[in-house]
Amino acid sequence: MNVLEVRGLGVDYLSSSGAVHAVADVSLDLRRGEILGLAGESGSGKSTLAHAIGRLLRPPATITGGSVTYHRAEGPPVDVLGLRREELRAFRWRELAVVFQSAMNSLNPVSTVGSQIDDVLRIHVPGMSRKARVERSVELLQRVGISADRRRSYPHELSGGMRQRAAIAIALALNPEIIIMDEPTTALDVVVQRDILHEIRALREEYGFAVLFITHDLSLLMEISDRIAIMYAGRVVETGNARALHKAPRHPYTLGLLRSFPRLHGPREELLGIPGTPPDLRSLPSGCAFHPRCRFAFDACDSTLPRLDPDVACLLNEGKGVQ
Amino acid sequence: MRFLTRRLGFYLLTAWAAVTLNFLIPRLMPGDPVDLLVARLKGNVDPAAIEAMKKAFGISDAGLWTQYVDYLGNLFRGELGRSITFFPTEVSTVIADSLPWTIGLVGVATLISYVVGTSLGVLMAWKRGTWLDGVLPAATFLHAVPYFWVALVLVFVFGSTLQWFPGSRAYGLEVTPGFDAEFLASMAYHATLPAVTIVLASMADRILGMRNVMVTTLGEDYVVMAEAKGLTSRRVMWAYAARNAILPNITSFALSLGFVVGGSVLTEIVFSYPGIGSMLLKGVENEDFPLMQGIFLVISLAVLVANLLADLAYVILDPRTRQ
Amino acid sequence: MKIRIGIGILVFFVLMALLGPLLLPADPAATSDAGLQGPSAEHWLGTTQTGQDVLTQIVHGSRVSMGVGLLSAVIATFFAIAVGLVGGYFGGAVDEVLSVLTNIFLVLPALPLIIVLAGYLPQRGVTSVAVVIAVTGWAWGARVLRAQTLSVRRRDFVEAARAGGEGPFRIVFFEIMPVLLPVIATSFLATVVGAILAEAGLSFLGLADLSTVSWGSMLYFAQNGQALLVGAWWWFVPPGLCIALIGTGLALVNFGLDEIANPRLRTVKLPKEAKA
Amino acid sequence: MSEVVLEGRNLTKHFRAARGRGTVRAVEDVSLALRAGSVTALVGESGCGKSTVARLLAQVYPPTSGEVLLRGRRVRGFREYRRQVQLIFQDPFASLNPFHRVRYHLARPMRVHGHVRSTAHERELVAELLERVSLTPVEQFMDKLPHELSGGQRQRVAIARALAVRPIALIADEPVSMLDVSIRLGVLRLLEKLADDSGLALLYITHDIASARYFAEDITVMYAGRLIESGPGEALTQAARHPYTQLLLDSAPDPDRVTPLDGTRHGEPPSLMAPPSGCRFHPRCPVALPICATRVPGRTELGDGRWTHCWHAEAAGLRHN
């Protein structure tokens, strides 16, 4: 059962030196209650996609096409891109919340953590009493492992991990259906990251929201997500079950990524890496954008644009990718 | 708190330096006030009287060091000496008579300019791409026009030609100073054009400064996050974006007060406004050391105090500097 | 776009300053019997009370006004760079002393200071006025540059240069300064505007060398001749307008520079859809 | 074992915190030795003092106490030291001056240290360097500005710059953490090759213990300003002795992991302004002993070049003897 369906979404950044096609023809399903991992190199359009889904893009970004449909548990589907201002405000945070990469930057530095939770409650639950709001804030903070007296702290008075937790607490305030997490742990060290990932999973179990989890750390995604989508140069090149993807990647890019991570345990596998550099999104290579860096590339790759069909976008083996 | 103590120490040092420079500068001036007096009285004074007059004016031939010690001692006792131009009026009286006018005019005008300019800056950053962008070139132009030129044009158009507003004086000749409605109304009426001049000419700085910081702030994650939280635009714009963007502008605002006061010298002169600027010019023209020193001191200290207040405001507005 | 309009304005005035006096070689101070005449074929911008040709004065005055602006901006920027970069880079006691100095100059009322210093100079020509304006006008730039230097000095490439064995002089002027060029340019342009305005203000108060024809002295004479009261707008308006235009031009270039350094500042055309 | 090229002995560094609010005890009693032709890794969480150690070793900062020895001697001269020990920074986007061309970046250190005889010679040397870091065709790269290069290419330029002075020891402070995964490998391989071929002593600083396993012979783990464990990479990653190293290994993302995550929280890294007494890890340590809170554990040699600072190891060692 999909809670969110993205179809053929495209986003351009207009600039004087030409349009940057940051997201091109992306289709994606997010199922109710799952964690969908979105991985890809820096600049591949992950954040842009996430912002587009939340309608958070600012000029010079423009949505060039496609649709985003939100399915409530009951009721008719919602065309997110067509929402009017008021509807959009209600959609945001009630249905969809966001946790950004660096919590230091996503929390307002001049107001307390408590008041930033309070803000959401006041706007979205107009009838709620002051006391109830305070109680709710305390409850939320405790839920993510922050003691109640920290409600009055300013963001800079909290450690990195606490800030990230606070950001998650804010995201949980209205029990949304979807939480988009854009590299929520990149700025943290591994031990704290581990704790927070654990927290996220536990909360997911409890509340049943779906997560779109964005990171460039594929091994992390493999561990935490149910399904994974790999992006390259603005396109989704492969999707699939996390385990399956790990065991048998089918896109050469996915394979390359996987074989770029040194492993902690087991035998020392040879690392492959990916030669070359990520492409310029203003003038993508023709055909498959990955072909200049692809070790399996053949003639057709530079002329034919492979489609996601159904899970991988690669011309190898008649569209089935590496086997 | 330490921060403030340190700043306070710094201000004391600066104040001392300013006081010392104030002492030195007039003494480096060419000529001396009695010569000037003689020149202006077109020789109606006999040279024999000059020595005695010098004595009466407190111009001493004592060593610079002795003069300096005397000067500091007098300052501590709050004695600024007697003005030469307005002999035998005490400098403190002259300042006390003129300062309220300047503070009233410059203060109110600056406040208006700050509030309006900052708000415009906020709005312009928020509504980029709308007609508000047109304010930018207009502000730029006003930014570059000489203060006194604007003032003269205003006097000519609204004072002499249309006769909507008086083009000189601080209040009508018919009213007697006092705290009654008639006087206050006359005062406000007379202050209109000068205030408009100061506002027009100084607002551009505020608009442009605020806009630039605001635009940068709008790109911050916490603003995007606030928007994602579904808060109303008003709240995002003011409580999140503007609230943060205003911080770096506070310091520049305090410093620019000095420039506004400088600019108001010209404005006061065009409008024959009996403020401290007119007095300063008079003092300078007549080499009235005591008066100039007193006014220098008052302006310098005012700017210092304004800076200190800005530091205080900063501490209050930015929790990161508290602790 | 902005930068182009700005540069256009500046080029116009620079050409006027460079070529104008060659095209209009007459002495701008030369008087004639035709006093206070409105614009005509003979006098495009009319004449002053003493029959001087306003256009000739504007053209010749542009050299002085812009010269004062440029010269004092060069000097002020030099000071600002020296004080700001050195203080910012070396920090410690040097910085403390230099920032106190900077702050004192920021706080001191500039106008009387300018008069004092002008009086102190043996000559009170255009150069002296420019020097004096520079002496009182460098502090702002120094402050900005110091702040920027403080942030740049912590950047890795400075550390890297140091680790590579470069000496402090080389680091300040070859590593840090080039990076600050946009800031220096911005502060330079702002100082030019400031200096032109200051010269005009000084002249207007009768405190500059009024026997030299500059836009400021033109305004002074226009005001003294009550140009507006006698309806001689052609005498009063052009100098002020020129100052404002050149200031606008400089500011536009400045914005352009800002926008190059920080693309977010650009004004954008909103696509219809996104506006809703 | 090859010769020790660069050695830090009992290095301690305290900073005065901003606006005079106490001291940051960033590095406490750290001893570290780099050997010619070998890569040593320094691993630790963000903020634990790795970069400070790097800068102490490079003598960018003077140590509060302790000393740095180059081939067993203290070196005083600023330039002389720079000629022998070089630093590579984490962020290739920030460590190259955006204003200068590649050629300038490489030629300056050579000039400063007097390796250049003429302009032609300089060009030759620059070309050689570019070749060494595989930025070919050399002609094309020589006159590029940093913004025209990709991250990996920039980091190569940064490495080439460090090599330009012909150092004997190279300190790489998280040289790849800002790079895309897909291009990290190339840079790391280059560093490895330099150590192998030119006999450079290399310190590889990272927070990614897995990459340390792959690229370093020895790994030293640091926690909150102190060293806690060291040993040959393979042995250390496969059988860590210090509870923190174990936690680090457990926490690192690993798709192959079979055991599910356990739910205990581990708290935050301590503040270096008021570090925990005793073993600095004790507040987060799952197996802390009472003594951990009061006394700093000494170094326990574990054989095969391994050692650790842990009361458990000490106790076990005592029992063995």
Added chain:
Amino acid sequence: AKGAAPPLVMHAIDSGTFQENFNPFHLEGVNFGTTGMIYETLEYFNKLRPGEVKPWLALSHEWADEGKALTFTLRQGVKWTDGKPFTADDVAFTFDTMSRHPELNKGALEISGTEVLAPDKVRIDFKTTSYAKLFNISGNTAIVPKHLFEKENPVTFTNPKPVGTGPYKLSKFSAQLYEMTKNPAYWQPGKPVVPTIRFPAYTANAVQTGLQQGEIDWAGAFVPDIDKIYVQGKPEINKYYFPPEGVVSLLPNLTHPVLSKPEVRQAINLAVDRDKIVKVAERGYTEVAHPTSIPMPGGEAFLPPEYKDAAYKVDVEKAKELLKGVDPAQLTFTLLVPSPFTDWVNAAQLIREDLAKVGITVETRGVAFQDWVSKVGKGNYDLSIRATPAGASPYFQMRSLLLSELAKPVGTAATGNYQRWKDPETDKLINAYAATEDLAEQQRATQELGRIMVEKLPVLPLFYSPAWAQFRTNKYVGWPSAQDPYAMPSPYTSPDAAVVLLNLRPAGT
């Protein structure tokens, strides 16, 4: 209402605000009207008719002891506005105060003592012969009431509630406006006619608008374009009269090796087109000075007979001729003018143009007023322009122009004779004037001085400095005019302004 005479709005001195100071001893800061309207002098000297002296508070004066003792016979029945009678004690007190406080003694009177001879007779004794200072003694010293001033320190006293003998009393004061109303018990019966005078504060700028909009009845302002701004096509009502009150001359620094040569000064004299300067720079508001510098009309008796009709004529050829012997390279001078005096700046420009025609290069340099005062005072200039006030008779002007005692060495500030003319013959003539009370003898000395002016060219007179006076006849008539120059018409001259006020009658009478 008909019958009630309207108030007169007067502007004397440019000022943004007033300070409450009505102490006539003060030079600066004292508000205009203190001397003349409130306090009065012993006699009145009409500067437009040198030699004409009118009794005022004193009925007569008498010199004795070779000009070292002066006895005044005082008017009887004069009362202070607080009702106390005016007596010889007040006069003695006034002069005693000046000798006690040299800083108040602006005329530098060398008073050695005073003696009250009778309630209406007082003698003042001087250390030196003081014939020439009669104007300072009796024409320029306001007599103050002893019973009020003896309680105060006259140096710092601001006298906010002045009590005088004059035709007016202070009735209202604020920083922007003060008002005087007529003294009903004034000793001139039936006078003054103008019941109220208002003094609003006007700055130099505001006064132009004030004149244009008809707010001011009597002003003494320089108006750049008087026809447009002030007269506005109504010459019958909006009148002005600018008599000379001194002379503006071109100062050649005589310590300059080239300018000290008479033929160079002569050449300059011949080259400068004074008519044009008067017409263009001075807008025709004044007239070219007589070559002797003596103000005309009025000074006829002081002119040397042979130069009665002398006038300047431009002669470029002759000037060139005179300069033949001088190295052209040396003929380069700077002409220093105070920037705020725009008319002089314009005049300097014209002089530059004229001198260029005879091969003299002049660089005009406008400097701040105080800088100019300092430089000219110390003799650090080549050429400059400066005004010299006429005083009560041409002698004062000549003295300050030519007395060698006033010419200090270069580098020391002088108070007159800025061009540094040193000539024993000149000094002898000046001293001769001061040593006699006899008008004819005085006139003879002055004539000789005039001859020196014309022949030796110690300075080059340019034009008369005009006294500014604009007055409207819609409320009051009886103003001074060229036909009837009974007093200086400028509102800023004391006590003349009071004399003018006493002469006014309502319009239509």
